[in-house]
Amino acid sequence: MLIGLNVQARDISSFINDFKAKKYNKVCDKGSRVYYGGYTDENFVSLVGISCAKVDRINILGMFQRSLVLSESSRENSSYFSTLILQKRLIYQFMIDDLDLSYLKLPSSSHLLSRVFEPLSNNKYQVLSRSPKLVEVHTDKRKYILSVSDDIPKKVLIDEYKTDGTLERHWYQ
16 A cells, blocks of 8 residues: 555556556556655656646646755756646636737647647637637647536536547546
8 A cells, every 4th residue: 555655665666667658547646645645755746747747637736846846857847737737727717718818928848738828829729619619729730629618617628639530638627
């Protein structure tokens, strides 16, 4: 069992193996529990945070980014997590409140939120409908359709159309 400061080397290696096997949900779930149990080694926290980012668990990154201060790579990961949180919030405001993003420049990454935020902040998007709001964004290899759910509270849905025609839906609140 992985609890708090009783984490042993074999437990950490299982996290690394799961990360390498792209079992990001598992690393995020189990790693978050270990983190909340008190284990805050920065390499471990970075691994768990990156896993959570890969599976769109953005809200939890706020907890992790506060713990990443000792090394340059930890601070980089902290900034990455903070940027994703901010991009998610700003895209949400753009869709719900019609916030103008054209005056904002943020660091970019390969994460979906960055790939969508950048064209929105550069006015490189097309409004397909105002009510309900639908926005289309194109990048080199993908098309994204942004919409708003009917739920309360509302969610921003991002449908990602890949070059091979597959669709992947992401949602953020």
